[in-house]
Amino acid sequence: MKHIMGDPNRIKRILTLLQQIWEHQTDVRFNQLISNLQSLYSQENNSYGRREVYTKNFIDLEKTSYLDFFYLEDDKWEEFLTSYWLNIENEIMLRREKIDEDRIDEVIGLFMEAGIDNGQITNPFKENLKAFFVQESRWLTVEAIVNLVRNFSQNERTELFAKVKHFI
Structure with missing residues (x-):
């Protein structure tokens, strides 16, 4: 019987x-990422791949377990990764929706408190600030970003202003 290879395009999609x-x-x-993803997959799929074993510790037996994903088909793994990534993207989109003019104006006010001249707050700067919020909202909520800036010293706010001004 001829062995049929999987779709070679799956490699690039999964990677x-x-x-x-x-x-x-x-x-x-990287290996921590893979381990975490496998553990989550197992939890969501009726403990898939979980193997329980006993190890001998002197005279006692200790029960332990590990995950074995050797037989998991690539299409199932790809489906799981796709779903996981879509959840991340949805979370990012929800955070981005909270980037509104009030948040932008609040941070601009914090820059002005640090001595930034109002004349430097141009429309291109506001667009850079929004782009900065979008990038940082991958890791922090919009509220957390504003709180960080609020807690910055005047020097730190000035440094952030310079970074945002040239943000691309």
Whole structure:
């Protein structure tokens, strides 16, 4: 019987999904990311891949478990990763929706409290500030970003203003 290979395009799709997920969680090591994803998959799929074993510790037996994903089909893993990534994107979109003119104006007011001249608050600067919020809202809520700026010193606000001014 001839063995039928899987869709070779699945490789790029799965790696792209893993890249997107990992870029969203940059503080996680790669194998930690894979382990976390496998654990979540197992939890959501009736403990798929969970293997229980006993290890001998001197005279006692200790029960432990591990995950074995050797037989998981790529299409099921891709479906899981796609769903996981869509949940991340939905969360990001919900956070972005909270980036409104009031939030932008509040941060601009905080910059002005730090001594930034009102003449430097141009429309291109406001667009850069929105883009900054969009990027940072991948990791923090909009409220958290505003609170951080609120708690910054005048020097830190001035430094942030300079970064946002040249933000691309």
